Amino acid sequence: MSEAVIELKNLKKYFTISKGFSTKKIYVKAIDDVTLNINKGEIIGLVGESGSGKTTLARVLLNLTKSTGGNVVFNGVNLSKATRNEMKKLRTEVAVVFQDPASNLNPRDTVMNSIMRPLILHGMPKKIAKQNAVDSLELVKMDVRYLNSYPHQLSGGQLQRIAIARALVLNPKVMILDEPTSALDISVQAQILNLLLDLQESFGLTYLVITHDLNVIKYISDKVAVMYLGKIVEFGPTEEVINNPKHPYTEGLMAASPIMDPHDRDKEKYIMQGDPGSLINLPSGCHFHPRCPYVSEHCKDEAPQIIVLPDGHQVDCHKYAAVKSL
Amino acid sequence: MSEELLALNKLSVDYKVKGGYLSAVNNVSFTINKGEIFAIVGESGCGKSTIAHSILRLLPEHNEIIKGNIFFNGEDLNEYSEKQLERIRGREIGMIFQNPLDSLNPVYTTGFQVAEGMMLDNISREDAWNRVIQIYNDVKMPDAEKRAKSFPHELSGGMRQRVMIAMMIARTPQLLIADEPTTALDVTIEAQILNIIKTLRDEFNTAVMLITHNFGLVAEVADKVAVMYAGEVVEQGTVFDIFDNPKHPYTKLLMKALPRRTKSEGRLQTIDGSVPRLTEIRNGCRFENRCPYVMEICKSKDPDRRIVTESHSFCCHLEGEVRNNE
Numbered sequence: 228m229s230e231a232v233i234e235l236k237n238l239k240k241y242f243t244i245s246k247g248f249s250t251k252k253i254y255v256k257a258i259d260d261v262t263l264n265i266n267k268g269e270i271i272g273l274v275g276e277s278g279s280g281k282t283t284l285a286r287v288l289l290n291l292t293k294s295t296g297g298n299v300v301f302n303g304v305n306l307s308k309a310t311r312n313e314m315k316k317l318r319t320e321v322a323v324v325f326q327d328p329a330s331n332l333n334p335r336d337t338v339m340n341s342i343m344r345p346l347i348l349h350g351m352p353k354k355i356a357k358q359n360a361v362d363s364l365e366l367v368k369m370d371v372r373y374l375n376s377y378p379h380q381l382s383g384g385q386l387q388r389i390a391i392a393r394a395l396v397l398n399p400k401v402m403i404l405d406e407p408t409s410a411l412d413i414s415v416q417a418q419i420l421n422l423l424l425d426l427q428e429s430f431g432l433t434y435l436v437i438t439h440d441l442n443v444i445k446y447i448s449d450k451v452a453v454m455y456l457g458k459i460v461e462f463g464p465t466e467e468v469i470n471n472p473k474h475p476y477t478e479g480l481m482a483a484s485p486i487m488d489p490h491d492r493d494k495e496k497y498i499m500q501g502d503p504g505s506l507i508n509l510p511s512g513c514h515f516h517p518r519c520p521y522v523s524e525h526c527k528d529e530a531p532q533i534i535v536l537p538d539g540h541q542v543d544c545h546k547y548a549a550v551k552s553l
Numbered sequence: 554m555s556e557e558l559l560a561l562n563k564l565s566v567d568y569k570v571k572g573g574y575l576s577a578v579n580n581v582s583f584t585i586n587k588g589e590i591f592a593i594v595g596e597s598g599c600g601k602s603t604i605a606h607s608i609l610r611l612l613p614e615h616n617e618i619i620k621g622n623i624f625f626n627g628e629d630l631n632e633y634s635e636k637q638l639e640r641i642r643g644r645e646i647g648m649i650f651q652n653p654l655d656s657l658n659p660v661y662t663t664g665f666q667v668a669e670g671m672m673l674d675n676i677s678r679e680d681a682w683n684r685v686i687q688i689y690n691d692v693k694m695p696d697a698e699k700r701a702k703s704f705p706h707e708l709s710g711g712m713r714q715r716v717m718i719a720m721m722i723a724r725t726p727q728l729l730i731a732d733e734p735t736t737a738l739d740v741t742i743e744a745q746i747l748n749i750i751k752t753l754r755d756e757f758n759t760a761v762m763l764i765t766h767n768f769g770l771v772a773e774v775a776d777k778v779a780v781m782y783a784g785e786v787v788e789q790g791t792v793f794d795i796f797d798n799p800k801h802p803y804t805k806l807l808m809k810a811l812p813r814r815t816k817s818e819g820r821l822q823t824i825d826g827s828v829p830r831l832t833e834i835r836n837g838c839r840f841e842n843r844c845p846y847v848m849e850i851c852k853s854k855d856p857d858r859r860i861v862t863e864s865h866s867f868c869c870h871l872e873g874e875v876r877n878n879e
Contacts, residue, residue, distance in 0.1 A: 276739040382827055412596035412766060414824040417810035421820050439739060442769070446812040446821065465815065483744035485769020487813040489792045492773055498748055499741050501695075502709045 231300075232401055232433050233265040233288065238297035240280075240287050244507070255506045257283040259457040260297070262533070265401075270427060270434040272448030272465065274441060274480070276503040280457045281437045285403050288435070289323055290314070302400075319349060322394035326406035328386035332378045338364070339374040342393045349397065363396040364389075367422060384415035388422070395426065401433045408443060420447055441484040445469055453477045456504055456514040463540035473542040475519045513545065521546060557627075558760050559585040559608070559728055564621035566600070566607050574618070575831045577603045579784045579839075581621075585777075587727065588758040590750075592771045592792075595781030598828060601764045603784075605730050609642055610635075625728075643670055647721030651733040653713035657705040663716045664689075664701025671723050688719045692749050711742035718749055722757065729753070730762045735770065747774055768811055772796060777864070780804050783828050783839040790865030800859075801867040802844050838870065846871050 240258040245251070257280045265271050275281050287294050290306055299306040301321070304313050325331050332341050339360050346356040361371055367388040378386060387407065394402055407423065408416040424447065427434060436448055444451055444465070451468040453461040453476065461474040472478045479499030486492060501518040504510060510517050516526040523545070531545045566578040578600040585591045593601045606612050608623055608630065623630040625645070630638065650656050658666060667688065668681035676684070682701075689697035692715045705713060714734060721729055731750065735743040751774055753759050763775060771778055771792060779789040780803065788801040799805045809822030826843040838844070841851040848870060856868045 276741060384827070413768065413807060414596065414810050417812070417821040418823040420812065421823060424816055424820070440812075441740065442812040446814060446816055479741060483741040485740070485743070485767065486772050487769060487811055489772045489775075489796050496744070498744050500745070502711055502742065503739060 230267050231264045232267045232302060233263075233435075234298075234300040235261050235263040235288075236298045236300070237262055238284075238287065238299060239295045240283055240292065241295045253507065256457045256509065257506060258287065258294075261457075261459050263452060263459060263462065265433060265435065267400075267433055268427075268431050269450060270436060270448045272444035272451045273435060273437045273454060274439060274444055274451060275454035276439065276480075278503055278506065279454045280506070281454055282405060284454070285323070285405050285435070285437055288403060289321060290317075315349075319397040320400045321403065322397065322399035322401070323403045323405065324387075324390050324394050324407055327410050328383065328390040329378060329410075331390055332386060334378050337375050337377060338381075338389055341378075341389065342396055345393065345397050359396055360392075363392045366395060366426065367392045382415075383411055384418060387411060387415075387419055391419075391422070391426075398430075399432070401435070403435045403437070405437045407436065407438070409438065409440065416443075423447065441469070441481065442487065453480065456506060456509060458514060458543060459541075460515065460543045461541065463538070463542075467538065467540055473536070473540060473547065474515075474544050475521055475546070476515050479518070556587045557584055558587045558589075558625070559762070560622075560624040561604070561608075562622040562624065564604065564607065564619070564623060566603050566612070566620075567618045569616050569618075570832060573832060577617075577784050577831060578607070581781075581784075581786050583779050583786060583789055585728070585760050585762060587760055588754060589776050590754060590761045590763055590774050592763040592765060592775035592778045593781060594765055594768060594771055594778060596766060596828065598831075599781040600784040601766075601781055602732055605648070605732050605762065605764055608730065609646060609648060610638055643721075643726070644674070644724050645726055646728045646730060647724070647726035648730040648732065649714070649717045649721060649734050651736050653710070653717045653737075654705060656717060657713060659705055662702050662704055663708065663713075664703075667701075667716065667720045667723055670720060674724065684723065685719070688723055689715075691722070692719050693745070694719070710738050711745065714738060714742075714746055715749070718746070718753070722753055722759075725757055726759065728760045728762065730764070732764045733766070734763070736765075736767070743770075750774065768807070780807070784831060785839055785868065787840065787869070788865075788867035790861070790867075794862070794865040798861075798865075800861060800865075801840075801869050802846055802871065803840050804867070806845075838868075 238261045242255040243252045273281050286292050342360040343356045369388050408419050448465050451465050452459050455476050461477045472481050482497040512528050513526045513531050516522045531543050533543050534547045535541050562582050564581045567574040567576050595601050664685045667685045671681040685701050686697050694700050694715050735746050775792045778792050778795045779786045782803050788804045799808050806824045838851045838856050850870050856870045858866050858868050860866045
């Protein structure tokens with residue numbers, strides 16, 4: 228049995244906004260009741276349209292914002308109850324790489340300083356930190372001569388490698404990658420994806436990859452979680468979710484994903500209508516019902532419960548309620 | 554028989570930079586026929602947008618040198634005076650950009666901005682407004698009448714891009730230049746916009762010049778493709794030529810770098826190295842430093858264009874030589 232590294236239990240994150248002079252508070256349910264287990268050594272892909280709460284989920288996982296309800300359990304330690312020391316240890320174990328590497332590196336710091344900084348903050352002497360920085364740069368297959376370069380002297384792919392090197396320097400167990408290749412060209416994207424896979428294999432890392440590019444997810448991940456308006460609507464093994472989507476939203480998303488072969492273009496294509504809803508005015512019942520082709524009266528009134536199908540596929544839709552009761 | 558609409562003949566664009574010239578576009582020739590979707594693909598900085606901007610002379614003045622001819626319906630746009638060109642812009646050749654919010658005026662309603670172009674053609678305000686509503690319905694804008702009275706900030710990204718498209722088709726141009734029209738949008742919205750562009754072509758026989766770095770879009774809608782690298786078109790052909798039978802080493806490698814498989818089926822191909830600095834370019838093939846098949850001749854002599862079929866051609870020294878050696 229594989230052990231869970233991260234367990235999310237009924238996780239909620241609400242933001243409050245107030246409109247005009249009214250004192251009435253409006254909640255933005257960025258994450259609403261998310262339950263998810265990430266096992267050791269797995270690569271989980273998290274997909275969804277913009278504004279579906281993907282990045283908020285990453286921020287809560289990193290404890291960059293406090294959750295409103297529910298628990299994040301990391302290696303058995305509950306984030307909301309963690310002591311200072313536990314927290315400090317956790318920070319070395321979870322690393323993050325953001326989308327735009329150029330804006331995440333200090334323009335006035337050399338590559339070496341940027342990579343060394345986390346080590347020094349965690350109390351490592353400068354000499355050893357330097358050696359670790361060099362090792363880590365070699366891990367991401369970059370020449371050591373770049374150590375004294377500044378970010379503006381490097382290309383997008385090189386910057387992303389440095390961001391990965393900096394994330395790796397503390398020997399993390401989990402890496403959260405928020406759109407790691409969205410800002411990169413195809414040839415560079417392939418380099419970074421292969422690098423990430425190599426690193427994962429040699430260190431047994433666990434990845435949570437957030438992206439909207441389904442082709443990237445298909446290539447890199449073991450399992451896929453599909454997010455829509457703050458909820459995880461489907462979760463299961465990658466091939467299952469991609470080839471045999473259960474939730475109507477996943478179906479639409481897969482159909483919309485650009486084909487990679489012009490011979491496929493004449494196939495009848497289902498184009499999902501409507502815009503991704505807003506988290507402020509959530510629809511009643513199932514959040515997806517205004518765009519769903521299979522919508523029934525029931526969907527408008529009542530939110531569906533998560534159903535676990537026999538093959539381990541987890542889906543949040545009334546369509547499958549009958550399957551469960553069998 | 555298809556009619557020729559736009560023909561570029563040996564177009565070169567040099568930018569003046571500190572200490573010399575930067576050859577952004579070099580010796581580019583291609584032809585777009587009426588009713589054809591012609592895609593220009595390439596990585597960032599390869600000169601795709603420079604071509605688009607030079608057609609409508611939107612480049613910063615006195616800062617560039619344009620050589621070659623741009624024939625539009627048989628007339629050379631490079632010879633046109635600024636006034637003559639003004640009549641072409643918007644009416645004959647429309648253009649949409651990556652970020653619609655940058656292209657819309659925030660203080661006017663979107664309906665007015667669409668109507669404005671038509672009123673230049675001496676259509677009365679009332680008729681123009683009615684036509685706006687009609688076009689909004691054509692581009693499948695939900696609540697057309699209400700949206701025509703909305704300001705740009707009140708619309709979602711997908712709706713804004715629809716406004717841009719509406720603005721362009723209002724004057725039924727013969728050529729629509731779409732510069733990364735869906736890069737800022739979610740995949741589901743992207744599929745909707747592509748559908749609109751396809752219907753536009755079918756109904757009005759508008760030719761579309763689609764500029765993108767996304768091969769998914771190309772596979773989806775393009776009839777013909779030009780692959781650009783460092784300011785040159787290295788290969789062009791029908792979409793099936795390019796995807797099924799790529800000839801140029803760069804195109805071949807790119808096709809293998811596209812994430813179209815899962816990691817269990819093997820790693821993606823990568824292209825080592827990076828694009829040369831365009832200021833440093835001298836003689837020889839521009840792909841020479843990254844090409845796995847590089848030969849001595851590549852470093853000194855520009856490759857000639859080789860014809861595979863009537864529609865398919867590429868620029869490389871390789872093909873003949875390898876066959877001789879085999």
